[in-house]
Amino acid sequence: MDNKRINILLVEDEGNVADLIKEMLKKSNRGDFNIEGVSTLKEAMGKLEENKFDAVLLDLNLPDSKGLETLDKMRSIVCNIAIVVLTGLDDAGTALEAVKKGAQDYLMKSEVSFPLLVRSLQYAIERNRIEEALRESCETLEEKVKERTRQLSESNRLLTKEIEERKKKEQELRVAYTKLKETQSQLIQAEKMRMVGMLASGVAHEVKNPLAIILQGIEFLEKRVDSYDDNIKLTFNVIKEAINRADSIVKGLLDFSSISQLEVSKVDINSLLEESIFLLKHQFDKRQIKVTKEFSDNLPSLYIDKNRIEQVFVNIFMNAAYAMEKGGVLKVRTRLSDDHLRLIVEVEDTGCGIDENIIDKIFDPFFTTNRGKGGTGLGLAIVKNIVEMHGGEIEVSNKEEGGVRVIVVFKIGGR
């Protein structure tokens, strides 16, 4: 402890005890202590407000306050001062209680001696100082922890926000990328079709003109040659049939290749399907095919080439009819996808199904199981092309219970 003078406030109503203590402290040859004495709590409070003291020697039983209450009142005024409680022999318990409640030490009045008094005061002051320092650093620490926590939660909040924003941006980027890819493949597809179109026109012109000449020539010869010879008749017929076949292939090729130009308009898909079904009524009746329609009535209009899409469904329905030569049921259903972004047309038949070995090839150009009967193998290739030019999809599969299911999916809101 340094040599600064120590200011003590003595609060004691018993005059002899007070005098004894004052005497002892004054005897201190180093003159370390300034002591002031009062005999009531009220006076003590007054003194404490006026001056700064290092320690209080406090008798708990004063004329204006008794017991632990005296300590409480004192502490409520000055929380950071060392307090040494003075107590009688009979009241050691209260003194101990006082230490627990914040007094730094206690002294038995009967045992007070100079060394004990000085040591007790010095210890009390020092303990109070340490407690005070501890409290302060505790508070600082808490403050620091609070501040740090606040900073952390703030940066955490910012980070979370940034992560969310990044996620959103990434999602947007992904969507944009997909759209770009789609547009690109559509452009490539359109350009391919344009090239095929030019090629097909050229082929058509160069093939159809010779075919026209052959046909005219055959017709002329037919009239001049002996028509009673069956083999000659057969030969003419075979040649004419071959001309027809070559002609329908070229026509199909022209049709296949002209899909790059769509005439898009607003179309109600249900009415379009009704019309396509009506066009084939005779074909269905002839084969005793029953048509059931399950049309959703809250579908948005599609922006499509009406004639082309009609061609698609007529083709699909005709394939179903061919598969049900001995009768069956054709089910046509329209609905919205769950996410409301696509319109789905489902066509199901109860026909003979498609051989699983060839189901992957049915959309290939020139693939046909019907070559002898006039099939060119371009029908479904054209269907697929038309649907894809509209940005749609087509899927054909065998049903478990037999028959074929065709699903055509259109994007809502144009192509």
Place this chain on the structure above:
Amino acid sequence: MEKKRVLIIDDEKSFTQMVKLNLEETGKYIVRAENDGAKAIEAAREFNPHIIFLDIVMPDVDGGEIAQKLRADTNLAKIPVVFLTAIVKENEVDSQDGIIGGNPFIAKPVTTQKITDAIEKYTQGVDRQ
């Protein structure tokens, strides 16, 4: 009965030769073939046909242009013109009911029957001297 005069304008010489043979074989028509599109109008004026069959795709002149010139000529405007072409798409013929740009339309290869049907259909009631 007077034979009908049929003018056929097509750069495919073999084709026009065959059509001429087949039509004249019927005994009902006189056919003149013109294989140079540039001489189409001149041929029409000289021959004064009841009907003209006109190829659309030819090397120097477009069949459509010839049709316009024919229509613009007061003496020739009333002669029915039927287009012949190799580059026709089936769905076009169907959707347009066989008529393109106001003119009837036949796709190659074509049978003699189709040609005679067209002649009879489009020359009905048209009187030409």
